[in-house]
Each structure stands twice: as structure tokens, then as C-alpha cells.
Amino acid sequence: MEIRPDILEPAVMYELLAMAVEQTADSIVVTDPIGTIIFVNPGFEVTTGYTSKEAIGQTPKLLKSGHHSEEFYKDLWGRIRSGQHFRGTILNKKRNGSLYWSEQTITPIKE
Amino acid sequence: MVHSTGLNKPSRQSKNKKGQITHFVSVLKDITDLIERERLEGELHAAADIQLRILPGILPKLPGIDICARLNPTRSVSGDFYDVFKIGKNKVGVLIRDVSDKGIPAALFAARVHALITAEMDSASTPGEMLQRVNVHINQYKRSTQFVTVLYGILDNKTREFTYARAGHEPPLLLTQDGAFNACLMGRECFWG
Numbered sequence: 376m377e378i379r380p381d382i383l384e385p386a387v388m389y390e391l392l393a394m395a396v397e398q399t400a401d402s403i404v405v406t407d408p409i410g411t412i413i414f415v416n417p418g419f420e421v422t423t424g425y426t427s428k429e430a431i432g433q434t435p436k437l438l439k440s441g442h443h444s445e446e447f448y449k450d451l452w453g454r455i456r457s458g459q460h461f462r463g464t465i466l467n468k469k470r471n472g473s474l475y476w477s478e479q480t481i482t483p484i485k486e
Numbered sequence: 487m488v489h490s491t492g493l494n495k496p497s498r499q500s501k502n503k504k505g506q507i508t509h510f511v512s513v514l515k516d517i518t519d520l521i522e523r524e525r526l527e528g529e530l531h532a533a534a535d536i537q538l539r540i541l542p543g544i545l546p547k548l549p550g551i552d553i554c555a556r557l558n559p560t561r562s563v564s565g566d567f568y569d570v571f572k573i574g575k576n577k578v579g580v581l582i583r584d585v586s587d588k589g590i591p592a593a594l595f596a597a598r599v600h601a602l603i604t605a606e607m608d609s610a611s612t613p614g615e616m617l618q619r620v621n622v623h624i625n626q627y628k629r630s631t632q633f634v635t636v637l638y639g640i641l642d643n644k645t646r647e648f649t650y651a652r653a654g655h656e657p658p659l660l661l662t663q664d665g666a667f668n669a670c671l672m673g674r675e676c677f678w679g
Contacts, residue, residue, distance in 0.1 A: 402514040408507050422516050435512070455510055464517070476521045477514040484509040 424470030442466035533563045546572040548643045565592035576643040585634045613638040614651035
């Protein structure tokens with residue numbers, strides 16, 4: 376039977392989106408407007424080594440590697456707080472101290 | 487399902503009519519392997535570029551003799567090498583060298599062999615003596631299974647003779663006037679290393 380996305384029930388659509396977020400290999404992090412992490416997906420846990428419990432309540436500084444300047448982060452936050460999205464490559468630090476490069480997009484959610 | 491983190495289905499009440507930012511969502515893709523691969527490729531290209539610069543840019547000229555050369559390595563970085571250089575007024579030296587294996591290890595070994603050949607070339611009186619001297623150096627410090635084959639010869643334009651020695655390398659081919667290629671086979675075979 377053909378499944379047409381435009382006729383999916385909202386509940387089914389939310390469930391599908393939730394499964395996508397849960398099963399993607401990429402890391403997904405959601406913060407509140409002041410930058411406190413309120414959600415991470417399993418992909419984040421696998422990549423960074425931080426459990427969801429450890430990450431929630433922290434800020435994205437959790438992954439700060441020290442590679443980028445304060446100016447870099449200031450510009451990043453300035454950009455996203457003004458409603459624009461950020462796309463860039465950032466060197467992050469995992470829980471075990473090892474570094475990894477991530478291609479990262481940060482998008483403000485407006486309702 | 488998704489971890490219970492307070493991210494519930496958005497309710498209509500939470501909508502901010504002014505379009506203010508309520509959250510930030512960040513998607514991170516780990517590209518460490520990709521960056522590492524690009525870095526290694528960059529280094530390989532740099533190494534290949536260095537190797538190309540070692541090759542003679544302009545080949546020497548001798549009256550009545552056309553000299554040309556072509557190198558077509560199977561990989562960007564390898565131990566393959568040739569050189570053609572003037573010796574005095576009427577002679578040119580011809581060096582062809584092929585290090586076993588390919589890639590960075592072969593290139594490093596080739597660079598060492600190149601330095602040894604350059605050092606011994608002027609003091610040796612014959613191609614055979616030069617090969618023997620370099621072989622002594624290589625065997626002295628050799629710690630791997632790598633080896634190199636070499637052909638070194640001197641073309642004398644006065645006598646029209648090509649005197650050469652080879653260490654495990656393919657014999658040179660003689661192109662005769664009737665268009666036939668003949669391998670110049672003589673002496674014993676032994677590669678360096």
C-alpha cells in the first residue's frame with residue numbers, strides 16, 4: 376500500500392520523526408534559548424561518550440576542545456541568537472578527551 | 487522511542503506568536519575520518535610534487551643525439567625515478583631507478599638512495615664502481631625488506647659508446663635502424679638491498 380506523507384496522521388508523523396531522530400547516526404542536540412541542553416539523541420551518546428543524563432542540564436561547552444577562539448564562539452552565538460543558522464566545522468572533545476571534527480549546523484527554532 | 491527528555495510533541499499553547507527563538511537544534515556529523523583522509527591525500531600530493539621536482543626539468547643536449555624521457559608511475563608517490571645529466575663536454579649520465587613497493591615508504595627509501603647516488607656519482611670512475619659503492623652503504627643501514635633496482639650508464643658522444651652497469655634493473659633496449667628493439671643482456675644480476 377502506498378504511504379503518502381501528506382495524508383499521514385500528525386501522531387504518526389511525530390512518531391516517525393522521533394524514530395528518525397533516535398536512529399540517525401548523526402548527533403542531535405536541542406538547547407533552550409540560553410543554551411542549556413535539554414535533549415540529546417543516541418547518536419550523540421555514541422559519538423561523544425556522554426550519556427543523555429550527563430549531557431542534559433549542561434551547555435554545549437561540554438564539547439569544547441579549546442581549538443577555537445572565544446571570538447569564534449561569540450560570533451557563533453551572536454549569529455544564532457539573531458535568528459540566523461550556523462554551519463561550520465568544529466573540533467569537539469569527547470568524554471574520553473579525544474578530539475573529533477564535526478560538521479555542524481545550529482538552527483534557531485522559532486514558534 | 488526517543489529518550490524522555492522533556493521534548494514532547496509541541497503543543498499549540500507553546501507557540502510564540504512573535505516568532506521568538508524558543509530552542510536551538512544542532513546537528514553534528516562526525517567527519518574526523520574524512521578530514522584525516524583529506525590530510526593524508528594532501529600530504530601524498532605534496533610528496534608527489536616533491537618527487538616530480540627531483541626529476542630533471544630540462545634534459546641535456548648532445549650534438550646528434552636526441553634525449554627524451556617519460557615517467558608514468560602507477561601511484562602518485564612511488565620510488566620510480568630517472569635522471570639525465572651532463573658529464574663534461576661530450577658525455578651524459580643516465581640513471582634509472584625503481585624502488586620496490588609504492589607509496590610513502592618507497593618514496594622515503596628512494597630519497598635515501600638518491601642522496602647516496604648523488605654523493606658517490608662524482609667520485610666513482612665507472613658506473614659499476616658507483617653501483618658497488620652505493621650498495622655497500624645501503625646494506626650497511628638496511629633494516630627493511632625494501633630493495634631498489636638501478637641502471638646507471640654513461641653515454642660518450644665522442645666514441646658513441648654507452649657504458650652502463652645495472653643492479654637488478656631491466657636491461658636497456660637498443661632501437662636499431664630497422665626499428666627492432668633488442669635487449670642488451672650481459673653481466674650478472676643483483677639488485678641493491
